[in-house]
Amino acid sequence: MKITEKPVAFYPEFARKSGPHKETTHYCPGCGHGNVHKMIAEAMVDLGINERTVFISPVGCSVFGYYYFDCGHMQAAHGRAPAVATGIKRANPEAIVIAYQGDGDLAAIGTAETLHAANRGENITVFFVNNAIYGMTGGQMAPTTLIGQKTATTPRGRIEAQHGNPIRMAEIIATLPATTYVERVAIGDSKHIMKARKAIRKALTNQVENRGYSFVEILSTCPTGWKMDGPDARDWLIEEMIKIFPLGVYKDEADHREGAWHRPVEPFVPAKRDAYLGADEAEAKAEKLSLPAELHCKFAGFGGQGVLTLGLFLAQVGMRADLHASWIPSYGPEMRGGTANCSVNLSERRIGSPLVDRPNLLVVMNQPSLEAFAGQVVEGGVVIVDTSVVENCPELPGRRVVRIPATGIADEVGTPKVANVVLLGAICAATGAFPLAFVEQSLRETVKKKDLVDLNLAALRRGYEHVRDAV
Amino acid sequence: MSRKFMKGNDAIVVGALQAGCRAYYGYPITPASEIAHAASQHFPALGGTFIQAESEVAAINMVYGTAGMGIRTMTASSSPGFSLKQEGLSYIAGAELPCVVVNVSRGGPGLGNIAPEQADYFQVTKGGGHGNYRLIALAPNCAQEMCDLTVLAFDLADTYRNPVCILADGFTGQMMEPVTVPLARPVPFDHTSWCVRGDAETHRNLISSIYLESEDLERHNLKLDEKYRRIARDEVRFEEYRVEDADLIVVAFGIVSRIVYSTVDQAREQGLKVGLLRPITLWPFPSARIAELAARDVRFLSAELSTGQMVEDVRLAVEGRAPVHFYGRCGGMVPGSEELLAEYGKILEGGRS
Ligand SMILES: Cc1ncc(C[n+]2csc(CCOP(=O)(O)OP(=O)(O)O)c2C)c(N)n1
Ligand code: SF4
Ligand SMILES: [Mg+2]
Numbered sequence: 001m002k003i004t005e006k007p008v009a010f011y012p013e014f015a016r017k018s019g020p021h022k023e024t025t026h027y028c029p030g031c032g033h034g035n036v037h038k039m040i041a042e043a044m045v046d047l048g049i050n051e052r053t054v055f056i057s058p059v060g061c062s063v064f065g066y067y068y069f070d071c072g073h074m075q076a077a078h079g080r081a082p083a084v085a086t087g088i089k090r091a092n093p094e095a096i097v098i099a100y101q102g103d104g105d106l107a108a109i110g111t112a113e114t115l116h117a118a119n120r121g122e123n124i125t126v127f128f129v130n131n132a133i134y135g136m137t138g139g140q141m142a143p144t145t146l147i148g149q150k151t152a153t154t155p156r157g158r159i160e161a162q163h164g165n166p167i168r169m170a171e172i173i174a175t176l177p178a179t180t181y182v183e184r185v186a187i188g189d190s191k192h193i194m195k196a197r198k199a200i201r202k203a204l205t206n207q208v209e210n211r212g213y214s215f216v217e218i219l220s221t222c223p224t225g226w227k228m229d230g231p232d233a234r235d236w237l238i239e240e241m242i243k244i245f246p247l248g249v250y251k252d253e254a255d256h257r258e259g260a261w262h263r264p265v266e267p268f269v270p271a272k273r274d275a276y277l278g279a280d281e282a283e284a285k286a287e288k289l290s291l292p293a294e295l296h297c298k299f300a301g302f303g304g305q306g307v308l309t310l311g312l313f314l315a316q317v318g319m320r321a322d323l324h325a326s327w328i329p330s331y332g333p334e335m336r337g338g339t340a341n342c343s344v345n346l347s348e349r350r351i352g353s354p355l356v357d358r359p360n361l362l363v364v365m366n367q368p369s370l371e372a373f374a375g376q377v378v379e380g381g382v383v384i385v386d387t388s389v390v391e392n393c394p395e396l397p398g399r400r401v402v403r404i405p406a407t408g409i410a411d412e413v414g415t416p417k418v419a420n421v422v423l424l425g426a427i428c429a430a431t432g433a434f435p436l437a438f439v440e441q442s443l444r445e446t447v448k449k450k451d452l453v454d455l456n457l458a459a460l461r462r463g464y465e466h467v468r469d470a471v
Numbered sequence: 472m473s474r475k476f477m478k479g480n481d482a483i484v485v486g487a488l489q490a491g492c493r494a495y496y497g498y499p500i501t502p503a504s505e506i507a508h509a510a511s512q513h514f515p516a517l518g519g520t521f522i523q524a525e526s527e528v529a530a531i532n533m534v535y536g537t538a539g540m541g542i543r544t545m546t547a548s549s550s551p552g553f554s555l556k557q558e559g560l561s562y563i564a565g566a567e568l569p570c571v572v573v574n575v576s577r578g579g580p581g582l583g584n585i586a587p588e589q590a591d592y593f594q595v596t597k598g599g600g601h602g603n604y605r606l607i608a609l610a611p612n613c614a615q616e617m618c619d620l621t622v623l624a625f626d627l628a629d630t631y632r633n634p635v636c637i638l639a640d641g642f643t644g645q646m647m648e649p650v651t652v653p654l655a656r657p658v659p660f661d662h663t664s665w666c667v668r669g670d671a672e673t674h675r676n677l678i679s680s681i682y683l684e685s686e687d688l689e690r691h692n693l694k695l696d697e698k699y700r701r702i703a704r705d706e707v708r709f710e711e712y713r714v715e716d717a718d719l720i721v722v723a724f725g726i727v728s729r730i731v732y733s734t735v736d737q738a739r740e741q742g743l744k745v746g747l748l749r750p751i752t753l754w755p756f757p758s759a760r761i762a763e764l765a766a767r768d769v770r771f772l773s774a775e776l777s778t779g780q781m782v783e784d785v786r787l788a789v790e791g792r793a794p795v796h797f798y799g800r801c802g803g804m805v806p807g808s809e810e811l812l813a814e815y816g817k818i819l820e821g822g823r824s
Contacts (some may be wrong), residue, residue: 018676018684023658051671057679066677071510072667074539075561075679080532083524087536088669095540095669207488210795266518268491269545270655276517277485279652312476312647319476319649327476327647346696352733354646354726357807361698 003018008049009041010097014067015238026064032220036129041069043201044335047208053096054088056081060102061135061222074209082117082207083446085124087364093263096207106144107169114169120214121178126215128169132241139225142289143167149369151225163452164242166262170217174250177307180212180257186219188237195247200424202254210294212261219245251469252393289321291348291433296356298373299366300330300341301386306420310340310363313424315436317442318346326354346433361431363423365389365406374399384426386419402467409462418459425463436464472653479617480505480644483573483637486621487545488513489655492571494544496533498552501585502641504574505548515798523725527552531559531572538568539678539815540669541662547573550591551582551593552598560634564695567665569628572606573637575644578802586803587641589725592780594756595638603692605699607706608753610724614648616766620751622653629660637751640776642668642726642805651813710749713739718802719744719755720818722765722785723774724750726805731774734815735806750792755780758788765793770818776805 006012013022027034029169033213034190044050057065059078066073072095076084081099089097099117100318106114106128117124134150140153144166148157158166174182179204185196196218203214219241225234274280296313301307311327318325323346330341343356360381364370370383379398387393388407395401404426410419421443428439440457447453477485482507487495495510497503507523514521520537524530530546538545548556553574555816568822576591578584593599595608607627609620617639618814623747624635667676682688714720723731728749750757750766765771771793773782789795798814800806807812 018687042742047661051674052669053674054667062682066679072669073675073677073679074667075537075566075677075681077532077558080528080535080559083529083532084536084539086522087496087533087538088540088667089536090522090533091537091540091542091544092669097669112525112527114710116529120522129524151521264518265493268493268655268658270489270491270657271654273517275489277488277514277652278473279489283473315647318475319474325476325649328642329485329645350732351648351729353730353808354642354648355730355805357809425501446671456728 007038007041007045009044009070010060010068011070015276017064017067019256026067027061028224030129030221030223030233031061032187032218032222034131035193036127036218036220037065037068037381039193039197039200041289042197043204044069044071046201049096049204049208052094053098054118056084056097058101058103058105059136062100062102062129063136065100072421075242079108080113081105082110082113082122082124082126086117086120087123089122089124090263091265093123093265094150096356099126101126101128102130102135103130103142103144107167115172116178118177118179118215119171120181121213121261123207123212124209125207126217127200127203128217130168130217130245131170131218131225133222133225136223144245146240146399151389164246170215170244171252173215175275178213179215179251180261181206181214181252183256184219184245184250185216186237186247187221188234192238199350210259210262215395217245218249252433258342280319287321288437289323289434289438290325290430291346293360294348295344295346295433296359297344297361297363298341298356298359298376299344299363300369300373301338302415303340305365306417307340307363307365310343310423312346313421313443313446314427315344315346316446317439320445321434322347324351326351328354339366339372341369341373361427362428365419367392382430384423384430386423402426404463404466406463409466410459413459413462414455421456421459423462426467429464429467434459456463473608474672475650476647477614477650478505478645478647479611479614479639480575481509482614482618482650483547483621484509484513485650486583487571487625488517489653490543490622491655492519492545492625493541494537494542496524496544497545497548498524498527498528498530500549500552502644503547503549503573504554505644506573506575508539508715522710525646527555528559531556531563531591534570535559535563535568538563538570539566539667541666544578545571545573547575549577553591553594554606554672557594557600560606561602563605563634564604564606566678567632568634569632570634571624571637573581573639574636575639575641577641584803585641585713585806586620587631587726587776588803589640589757589776590778590780590801591638591775592753592775595636596756596784601785602693603615603631603756605702606629607633609635610753611643612725612749614650618650621655624767627706629658631697631698638725640725672817679792680811703755706752706760707755707757708750709757710751712747714746714748714750716744717770718744719748719770719815720748721772721774722750722761722781724749724753727774727776730808731807731811734811737808738812738815741812741816743819745752745815754783756775757789760784761788762790765789770796770799770810770816771795772798772818774806774811775799777801809811
């Protein structure tokens with residue numbers, strides 16, 4: 001069909017259209033999409049927004065929306081226009097974003113995207129062209145097809161008990177508090193077109209003024225899909241469709257919302273990110289320490305005893321000493337059986353597997369952990385046991401067992417929560433891997449709550465002394 | 472430059488921030504959720520965008536919108552969610568939009584479990600969506616690489632206008648290691664010629680993957696193909712350890728490459744000449760290097776957390792000139808070093824007989 005008196009927001013010639021006829025649209029004669037396009041183009045001209053508009057074409061007969069409007073274009077996957085619109089609008093709130101969608105696109109495959117963009121109150125404009133049919137794919141049932149309406153997939157007409165009922169999107173959208181403006185209009189005759197034109201303009205104005213999400217449902221003709229000629233299609237729209245899809249404003253809160261839905265963003269400023277992440281800080285001076293031996297450690301106990309944090313403390317001590325360090329929480333079948341555990345490796349060389357299946361240092365804070373992991377410790381390895389919790393701690397031939405009532409000591413220091421730090425002190429003394437003063441300094445840097453530093457240092461020293469004096 | 476002890480998943484976000492990523496869209500899923508947690512913290516704090524989308528489908532389409540504006544953007548998920556992104560990735564590749572997609576993969580098929588697996592190798596490297604397209608796929612194996620390869624991913628995405636996937640696993644995501652935080656630098660790309668920003672300068676541009684005429688679509692496909700050939704020629708990355716004199720070259724990526732690395736020296740102490748070839752780019756795959764190594768008397772072993780996926784690419788590269796073995800665990804089971812050493816022994820003894 002030919003669009004007469006093109007508004008200037010249309011291209012003078014539809015150069016992106018394939019084939020010889022660059023002056024006519026690709027729509028069938030009597031198709032409603034052309035009318036709706038024209039009204040949108042007029043509104044874009046009147047508001048002076050075409051250069052900053054991004055028009056999202058759906059999948060459906062209007063997939064080629066970009067043939068026509070002199071504005072930026074993105075073509076979206078079937079039903080996903082509201083998500084694409086979100087990605088555009090959030091990245092550049094100054095852009096005017098239009099999601100133009102058919103009934104299959106918006107109310108079937110894209111229902112989730114439609115509802116959630118509306119529910120977030122995206123500051124976008126949605127034009128929903130409801131023609132009660134899948135035009136593009138050859139006239140199948142749409143979610144908006146009327147009861148009794150024959151389509152390619154409802155050859156006997158739509159039946160409630162089989163296919164459900166025509167879905168009323170305007171009514172549904174209007175229930176969502178974050179939406180600003182919801183209206184259903186129609187084309188078909190000049191009286192209805194006048195109202196539709198007003199609604200379209202208002203929906204775009206709302207966005208320009210950052211008033212939030214606007215949704216205009218436009219009842220539209222598809223003579224081809226309906227198997228009717230143009231005049232019959234217009235009559236059917238006005239006589240049958242409007243009965244099922246009542247026209248009117250379902251919601252209008254635009255007056256209270258000027259500017260309210262502007263979501264500003266900032267450009268990328270490298271220096272700001274460096275400062276935020278501390279990337280520009282001079283590196284904390286690492287004192288290079290050498291290890292008597294590589295440490296492959298396992299820390300295990302009940303969840304909540306702080307074994308994961310203990311592993312983390314030790315790994316950070318290693319990092320401070322400029323060693324290679326890795327920490328990884330329990331995995332796979334190991335996660336069962338009442339133990340929370342983690343693996344830590346410290347080495348002067350690059351670390352291969354972060355997983356420790358044969359530890360040379362095992363620290364256990366409960367009985368099941370001792371039973372699960374003691375057998376894995378390599379010969380000559382060290383096993384440190386919190387005897388406040390573990391009652392039965394036998395000798396392990398070829399391994400050095402270090403017993404320390406860590407939770408009890410922690411209690412004396414002030415709280416059982418620092419039992420893991422008592423054990424850190426014990427590790428220090430038992431392995432001789434790090435000087436106590438070095439670990440103290442590391443702890444000062446790692447403990448986040450500064451009022452807890454002294455408590456932690458006391459726990460560390462008690463653990464260290466207990467093992468040193470026992471030797 | 473400062474060094475921090477951090478989780479692989481957090482290192483991805485740090486890399487993204489320093490690369491100039493401005494918008495993150497995602498849907499929660501274990502074991503990738505920490506990426507969303509960190510993103511929700513940092514992106515808004517820096518004037519960027521974070522949206523918890525209604526689904527992975529929505530998230531990848533939000534990425535499409537932002538990427539279409541020439542703005543750096545990303546999403547992250549784990550296997551079931553990555554499956555849902557395939558439609559969007561096909562559109563993004565078809566429309567030639569740059570973006571980064573992270574898959575911290577887990578056990579499948581179906582709901583599987585939340586433990587680490589590498590069974591998304593096919594989906595990531597062969598094109599999980601429809602049509603002729605490729606993802607550039609990077610496989611980090613430590614926290615530093617989770618950060619650095621994310622930065623690289625954004626650069627590759629912009630260079631080739633193509634989606635880039637970081638294929639990680641639950642281990643590389645959860646593991647904490649020291650990370651040197653790179654300095655941010657301005658994004659050295661100008662996309663004005665094709666992007667749609669919603670401004671006068673770009674308002675004549677079009678983002679689309681539709682080519683109605685067969686001739687046009689074939690031309691578009693050939694153009695993409697030419698691009699993929701260039702990537703395959705110029706962007707292969709891998710790392711080797713003691714392959715020069717190896718009788719057995721183990722090919723492994725991600726967490727498995729770390730385990731294998733540990734076993735190489737141990738194997739040599741037992742008199743087994745083993746080496747490691749670690750693909751860093753899974754696509755493009757280091758086929759040429761493997762072919763070169765296959766020219767001498769050597770065996771290959773593909774070690775994976777799957778029932779055998781990458782091994783097919785090793786075989787294709789070797790073209791029958793050397794034996795190619797496979798060893799895999801899955802469902803969250805990982806091979807221990809003793810298990811691998813036993814396997815090496817079996818293969819090399821078999822080789823002698
Ligand atoms: C994922 C996917 N499923 C199905 C299709 C096929 N398809 C194209 S358009 C369409 C329905 C279009 O109907 P509607 O949204 O009402 O638009 P209309 O053509 O009526 O304007 C369908 C099912 C597709 N392109 N993509
Ligand atoms: S099939 Fe229907 S909706 Fe599509 S162009 Fe023809 S009349 Fe319009
Ligand atoms: Mg329709």
